[in-house]
Amino acid sequence: MHLITGIPKLDDLLDGGIRQNKSILFYTYPGVENLPFAFQLLYTRLERGDHVLYFVNNKKPDTVRFMLNNYDFDISKYEKNKKFAFLDAYSGLFGLNSKERFSVKDPSKIDDIQKELSKALKQLKKNNTAIIFDSLSHLIDACGTPDSVISCLNKCMPNIQKLNATPVFLFTAWAYDKILLNQVRNAFNCVVDLKAIERKVILRNYFNVSKADWIKKIQKQDIPFKITKPGGVKIYIPKILVTGPYHAGKTSFIHSASTRAVSVNRLGTTVALDHGHVDFNGFAVDLWGTPGQERFDPILELLGGESLGVVVVVDSTNPKGFIRAKEMLELTKTSGLPSVIAANKADMKGALKPNEIRKKMNLPDDIPIIPVVADNLKKVKENEPCKLRQKDIESILSKLFEMVV
Ligand SMILES: Nc1nc2c(ncn2[C@@H]2O[C@H](COP(=O)(O)OP(=O)(O)OP(=O)(O)O)[C@@H](O)[C@H]2O)c(=O)[nH]1
Ligand SMILES: [Mg+2]
Incomplete structure (x- = not known):
């Protein structure tokens, strides 16, 4: 059974989602955030009717509630109808009584954790349950030798699976020795790496799937991401250029595509640039217009x-x-990049069809040409950007994003 994670692109890379009863590890390099991945996954599972058990040992359950809220993931209704519960392995560290449905008195004892986990899963047995382990690194640090945690993990994994649960582990690869890190990776059916490109500071975050034992040939692809609040994990494309001849509709395009946009315009023409931020289909993208x-x-x-x-x-x-458009690709040094032609003003008399434009521009077949029309012809004004039809804008964006990532 495919369990979609709700994390854009990850489900594609996993051939439809994670698999029931298979373990998944988010293997995170220091400095990269992994919680939003767990949040997005658990919320998607709850929305689809599954149960979620959230094991936490490095912060208060209330902190997790607060953080989930910050991302607009409202779990209160799922808590009320008992579809979501915490397994609190944090309060016990300070000798405090937990108010959660499940808790461990002494979280430094891996056997106690295992017992409480089985108890919780037995109660939830009839349901598909995702268990979030936040965090495995902390479990290794708190419960004696790493070896004992790994061997315990290996021992209890089949049990977890027997109880119809799909375990999702969060792990941050702090300065552990290499053997341990490899043991950790080997202990799971599926490993998703969350990494960063660093040059003194972190420049960009990305994830990839390095292991999923239900897939014969894994797509080796690095997916750049950004965390937004609210929103969660978004695929991040820092720069898409919007260019084209004078008066073609670039500013109109950027404003129609963006959740927020600014333009430096004067007397109805752009004199510096347009900038817009797009939030669409799991993508966060910045548009720059010439x-x-x-x-x-x-x-x-x-x-x-x-x-x-x-x-x-x-x-x-x-x-x-059209010739000017090609010249602009040369001038901006972007010819050869993934491109889509927005054949704008398709609502107007004399508008050429995409195949005619392709011929006249002498474009290869792999560059899509998509007609775009004004949303409401009555509202189009001379020398003023206008709103373009959402459906057209969306087909351009989805085509282009698919080509870029
Ligand atoms: N009928 C119609 N008019 C459009 C459409 N798109 C834009 N316009 C109009 O065309 C004019 C130019 O639009 P802009 O978005 O400012 O064009 P631009 O490419 O940014 O122009 P510059 O920055 O000056 O190069 C405006 O009057 C718009 O209202 C469209 O799809 N249909
Ligand atoms: Mg403009």
Whole structure:
């Protein structure tokens, strides 16, 4: 059975999601956040009717509740109908009584944890239950030798699985020795690595799946991500360039696609740049728009730098602009990057069809050309950006994001 995680792209890489009763490890490099991955997964499972048991040993259960709330994951209704419960292995560390449904008196004893875990799972037995282990690194640090934790883990994994649970472990690879780190990785059916590219400071976070024993050939792909609050895990594309000839509709495109956007415009034309932030389909993306007028050509190269993909907005009624559009790709040094042509103003008389545009622009078949129309023709004004139809914008964004990631 496929259990979707709700984490964008991860489900694709896992061939539909994690598998029931298989263990999954989020193997995290120091400095990278892993909690939102667990949160998004557990909330997705709750929404789909599963139960969740949250084992926590490094912060108060209330802290987890607070953090979940910050991401807009409201678990209160699931707590009320007993679909979500904590297994508190934190309060006991300070000799405090726990108010949670399940708790361990002495969390430094791995056997006690195991007993309480079995008790909790027996109560939940009839249901699919995801158990979040937050965190395995802390369990190793708190419960004696790493070897004993690993061997206990290996011993209790089949039991966990017998009780119809799918265990999800959070692990941060602090300075442990290499043998232990390998033991940890080997103890799970599936390993998702959460890493960062560092140059003195962390530049970018990404994840990949390095192991999933139900898949014959794993797609080796690094997926860049960003954590947003609320929202959780989003695939992050820091820069998509939006370019194209004068008056084609670039500013209109950016404002229609973005949750928030700013433009430096004067008398109805862009004189510096447009910037917009897109939050769509699990992607968080920043759009950068160029001006169209030739007098601004000297800044085009600056605006194009470090783009990962391009939306080329053309006016479908104005073939003269097509050559200019290709010239702008050269000037911004973005030709060759994943690109989609937004064939804008398709609502207007004389608008060329995508195949005609492809011919005139002499474009290869792998560059999609997607028609775009104004959302409401009555509201289109001379020299003022207008709202474009959401459906058209979304097909452009999904096509391009798929090509970039
Ligand atoms: N009918 C129609 N008009 C559109 C459409 N898209 C944009 N327009 C209009 O075209 C004009 C130019 O739109 P902008 O979004 O400012 O174009 P731009 O490419 O940013 O222009 P510059 O920054 O000056 O190069 C505005 O008057 C818009 O209202 C469309 O799909 N249909
Ligand atoms: Mg503009």
